[in-house]
Structure formats: C-alpha cells, structure tokens
Amino acid sequence: MTRQKLLDLYFMEARAKVIDLAAFMDRIERAPGEEDFRMRAFRDALKELERGNADRAKRVLLSLSDPTDKPIPAATTKAASGAWPEK
Amino acid sequence: MRYIEPHGHMVSRTTDDYVDMATAGCACVCEPAFWAGFDRSSADGFYDYFCQLTEHEPKRAAKFGIPHFCWLCINPKESEDVKLAQDVISLIPKFINRPNVLGIGEIGLNKNSRNELKVLEMHIEVAAQHDQLVLVHTPHLEDKLKGTRLIIDALKGDKRIRPERVIIDHVEEHTIQLVLDAGFWAGMTLYPESKCTPARAIDMLEVYGNERIWMNSACDWGVSVPLAVPRTALEMKRRGHTAELVDKVVYQNPLKFLSQTEKFKLG
Numbered sequence: 001m002t003r004q005k006l007l008d009l010y011f012m013e014a015r016a017k018v019i020d021l022a023a024f025m026d027r028i029e030r031a032p033g034e035e036d037f038r039m040r041a042f043r044d045a046l047k048e049l050e051r052g053n054a055d056r057a058k059r060v061l062l063s064l065s066d067p068t069d070k071p072i073p074a075a076t077t078k079a080a081s082g083a084w085p086e087k
Numbered sequence: 088m089r090y091i092e093p094h095g096h097m098v099s100r101t102t103d104d105y106v107d108m109a110t111a112g113c114a115c116v117c118e119p120a121f122w123a124g125f126d127r128s129s130a131d132g133f134y135d136y137f138c139q140l141t142e143h144e145p146k147r148a149a150k151f152g153i154p155h156f157c158w159l160c161i162n163p164k165e166s167e168d169v170k171l172a173q174d175v176i177s178l179i180p181k182f183i184n185r186p187n188v189l190g191i192g193e194i195g196l197n198k199n200s201r202n203e204l205k206v207l208e209m210h211i212e213v214a215a216q217h218d219q220l221v222l223v224h225t226p227h228l229e230d231k232l233k234g235t236r237l238i239i240d241a242l243k244g245d246k247r248i249r250p251e252r253v254i255i256d257h258v259e260e261h262t263i264q265l266v267l268d269a270g271f272w273a274g275m276t277l278y279p280e281s282k283c284t285p286a287r288a289i290d291m292l293e294v295y296g297n298e299r300i301w302m303n304s305a306c307d308w309g310v311s312v313p314l315a316v317p318r319t320a321l322e323m324k325r326r327g328h329t330a331e332l333v334d335k336v337v338y339q340n341p342l343k344f345l346s347q348t349e350k351f352k353l354g
Binding site (some may be wrong): 001005009010055057058061062064065066067068069071072073074075076077078079080081082083084 | 122164167197198199200201202203204226227228229230231232233236237259260261286287290325326327
C-alpha cells in the first residue's frame with residue numbers, strides 16, 4: 001500500500017491521537033501536586049518519535065521497559081504501571 | 088470468512104458473545120486457564136475451574152455451534168504462592184487426557200519474580216513429561232521485555248521442549264523478533280488499550296512476515312473485544328491484503344499449530 005493510501009486510511013486517526021496526547025500533557029500540567037516516574041518515562045518515550053528508522057513503536061516500547069535481566073525477589077503486586085519506576 | 092479464536096476466556100463472556108462470534112465465522116474457540124480476577128483460596132477452586140473448562144463450557148459453546156478447546160495451568164498471576172501452585176499442578180494429570188484439553192497454558196510470568204519462574208519451570212516439566220503443546224503468557228507493559236527473555240531462557244533450557252510446539256503470546260514490536268528467532272510461534276493479542284491494536288498487528292505481519300504467527304482477542308472479564316480477530320481481518324482487507332493471506336493468518340496458521348495435537352479436530 002502506498003504512503004498516500006496509508007495517509008488516507010490513518011491520518012485522521014493519528015491526528016486525533018496526537019491532539020489527545022497534547023491535551024493529556026496540558027491536563028497534567030494544570031493539575032496541582034507532583035508528577036511521578038510515569039510522566040518522566042512518558043516524556044522520554046516521546047523523544048523516540050523524533051528518532052528511529054521506521055521502528056518508533058519498538059523504540060517507544062523499549063524506552064518504557066524494565067531493561068534488567070534478573071528475576072525480582074518477590075512479586076508484591078499483580079499490576080504493571082506502564083513504565084519502569086527505576087529509570 | 089472463517090477464523091479460529093485461539094485465545095478466549097469464554098467463561099467470562101455472555102451467550103451474546105458466542106452468538107456474535109458464530110455469526111462472524113468462528114470455527115472454534117480455545118480457552119487457556121486464567122486468573123479469575125481474584126485469588127482462589129485453595130486448589131479445590133481450580134478443580135472446579137478445570138471441570139468448568141473441560142465439561143461445562145464445551146456444552147455451552149456447542150449450543151452456538153462452536154467447538155470449544157482448553158489449556159490447563161495455574162496462571163502466573165497466582166504463581167507467587169508456590170505451595171498452592173504445586174497443589175494445582177498436581178491436579179493437571181487428572182484432566183490432561185480429557186478430549187478438549189490441548190496442552191499446558193497460559194503459563195509464563197507476570198511480575199518476573201523468582202517464585203513465578205519456579206512455577207513456570209514446574210509447568211514446563213509437566214508439559215515435557217506428558218508431551219503437551221504449550222501456550223505462554225508474557226507479562227504486561229514494562230515487564231514484558233524482561234519476562235519474554237526469561238521465558239525464552241527457561242523454555243530453551245529444557246531440551247525436551249520443541250519450540251515449534253510452543254506459542255508465546257502477547258508479543259509486541261519489541262518482543263516479536265526475539266520469539267520468532269528462537270523458533271517459537273508468536274501470538275498477537277488485540278486489545279483496545281494495551282497489547283496491540285489491529286493496525287499495529289498488521290504492521291507486524293508486514294514487517295516480520297506471516298509464518299508462525301496468530302492473532303487472538305484474549306477476551307476475558309476485562310476491557311477486551313470478542314470480535315477483535317474478525318475485525319482485524321477486515322482491517323487487513325482495508326490495507327489491501329488478499330483474502331488468501333487473511334485466511335492464512337486467522338485460520339490456517341492457528342489450525343497448523345493446534346493440529347500438532349491429535350485432539351484438535353474441527354467438524
């Protein structure tokens with residue numbers, strides 16, 4: 001499929017998503033209190049959009065991942081937060 | 088269109104979902120054992136659950152003309168309690184020869200802890216002893232990359248396990264190559280918020296090829312879409328893929344993997 005056809009298929013959806021991202025960041029900025037590691041990880045992940053060679057999705061996922069390789073001593077929760085707290 | 092739903096937690100779904108799936112062309116559904124959303128208090132709860140998966144749910148699915156198969160295990164979300172896991176795993180041989188049991192799954196890791204890894208190795212042992220197919224769950228979000236690596240190491244560490252008889256599920260762009268390069272099958276899970284969207288799944292098919300890959304909805308009690316596979320098939324057509332390729336990915340590929348056990352027969 002050509003770039004033009006892919007743009008026809010997905011541009012409006014991507015446009016809506018990028019505005020949603022902007023609105024999300026504005027909402028966080030307007031709110032009182034401190035942000036946490038998730039927002040820092042989010043900003044780091046955004047930098048990957050400017051890099052990459054048709055591998056941005058992979059780079060964003062890597063940026064948000066735990067890069068270590070040893071099992072943790074014990075699971076204290078079942079949930080994942082979406083970003084590695086120790087980054 | 089015809090398709091196989093290779094990963095759906097149907098005990099959590101309504102009869103309306105079965106009607107929709109049958110209408111969309113679902114040829115069969117395969118249900119891995121899952122976490123109930125709360126921790127079961129004893130192995131007795133799993134005994135009842137395994138009866139539900141092997142006796143009751145196939146009858147419910149049959150009312151809508153859909154053959155139902157299942158996988159057995161204790162899910163990694165409940166694997167921190169090794170004693171409970173041992174008790175549950177000891178139940179599996181009592182059920183493993185039932186006609187709709189395809190193998191061991193969905194085993195794997197959740198938070199990548201030492202106990203989870205120990206329980207994963209216990210499941211691998213049962214699969215090897217009974218020569219079973221294996222379906223593996225990979226962790227969520229930030230834990231997926233590390234978990235996928237640990238899982239591949241554990242599976243590769245047991246020479247009795249043949250990679251072509253193992254599907255590693257919930258791959259994303261940062262893990263799919265690891266899984267395929269190691270010789271395993273890869274499952275792409277189509278979720279509205281996490282895992283991957285139809286558009287990204289099709290991207291991965293275009294980048295990594297269509298061999299040893301399937302797609303599933305993994306519909307359960309959470310945010311999920313039972314019709315995610317046929318909807319992605321429609322998206323493939325919008326992207327210009329042929330009906331033959333769509334059929335390969337949503338029907339022929341899962342058929343090929345699952346047919347490695349003689350228990351898997353359609354009509």
